Amino acid sequence: PYRGCLVHxxxxxxSRSILDTGQAEPPPQADVYALGASLLISATGRRAVEYPDDAPRPVQREAVANGRRRPVKAPGKLGQLIDAMLSHDPRDRPTLQEAREVLR
Known part of the structure; x- marks a missing residue:
């Protein structure tokens, strides 16, 4: 069973599923979020959700699950794309194909 990855x-x-059940079944939209988080770190040097670096994983996951996300401070279409990819609700995220079109 999948038990998570680097929380950021x-x-x-x-995060919510792992906190509640100890495991998760990642949907494709979770990959979109992970790519958005990677792009954000690459563009700004900051992770999407703020929590202490030394916080235990459950505390980090609680911050992610509760949607305490920093504002995206990346310019232009890239910033707009990252913001959409990091939407708390998976239904509000673009598909990987849609993200690819913006990144071309």
Missing amino acids: YEAPEI
Whole structure:
């Protein structure tokens, strides 16, 4: 069973499932979130959700699951795309194909 990854790349629905059940079944939208988190770190040097670096994983996951996300401070279309990819609700995220079109 999937038990999570580096929390700063983990989608809120994954964090919530792991907190509630100890495991998760990652949907494709979780990959979109993870890519958005990677792009954000690459563009700004900051992760999407703020929590203390030394916080235990459950505390980190609680911050992610509760949607305490920093504002995206990346310019232009890239910033708009990252913001959409990091939407708390997976239904509000673009598909990987839609993200690819913007990144071209």
